Amino acid sequence: MVVLYPLRFLMLVRKIQRTLTAELEKRFPGSVVALVAQRKITKRPNDVYKLQKVQRSRTSVAVFENILNDLIYPCDVVGRRWRCRTDGSKVMKVFLDSRDRKRVESRLPLIAHIYKQLTHRAVSFGFMWNSKLQQVSSR
Numbered sequence: 001m002v003v004l005y006p007l008r009f010l011m012l013v014r015k016i017q018r019t020l021t022a023e024l025e026k027r028f029p030g031s032v033v034a035l036v037a038q039r040k041i042t043k044r045p046n047d048v049y050k051l052q053k054v055q056r057s058r059t060s061v062a063v064f065e066n067i068l069n070d071l072i073y074p075c076d077v078v079g080r081r082w083r084c085r086t087d088g089s090k091v092m093k094v095f096l097d098s099r100d101r102k103r104v105e106s107r108l109p110l111i112a113h114i115y116k117q118l119t120h121r122a123v124s125f126g127f128m129w130n131s132k133l134q135q136v137s138s139r
Contacts, residue, residue, distance in 0.1 A: 001028060002114055007037045017073060032110045036070045036118070039063045064119045068094065071111045075100040078128045092121060095128040 003024070005013055013020070017035055024033040042058040045051060056062050069077065072094075079095040096104065108125045115123050 001031045002034050002036055002118070004036055004038050007039055010037050013037070014073065032107055034071050034111065034114055035073075036067055039066060064121065067118055068115060068123070071115060072096065072104065075104050089122070092123045093126060094123055095126050098127040098129045101127050 001024070013035060021033045021035065025031065040058060041060045041063050042054050044054060057066075076097045077094060078097050081093045081095075083091045083093055085091065112123050112125065115121065
């Protein structure tokens with residue numbers, strides 16, 4: 001189940017996201033709850049005389065990256081790679097921090113399916129150890 005909420009409530013929802021998802025999963029047993037902020041994609045004008053710069057937060061790339069970050073929120077994205085298949089299709093491989101493997105691994109196929117439904121882009125997940133994050137946390 002995907003719950004969409006206005007973008008202006010992003011920080012408020014992130015504070016209570018763990019308890020909110022736990023309560024919603026209790027109310028709706030057997031379903032995985034994902035919280036995603038609603039974002040808008042601005043199209044570039046086709047008319048040459050009406051050209052304006054589009055905000056980075058309104059481009060399709062930024063919106064799709066933020067949707068993915070919303071879906072896997074408590075985890076850190078360590079890296080992203082694009083894999084081009086021989087038939088011309090592209091798959092994004094997202095590497096998550098290996099410390100979150102136990103918490104997230106069972107939900108990853110559902111998150112990939114939800115992301116495909118929302119953005120029409122294929123994504124696969126992997127786990128990678130991030131030495132920079134380890135250095136920050138060990139200090």
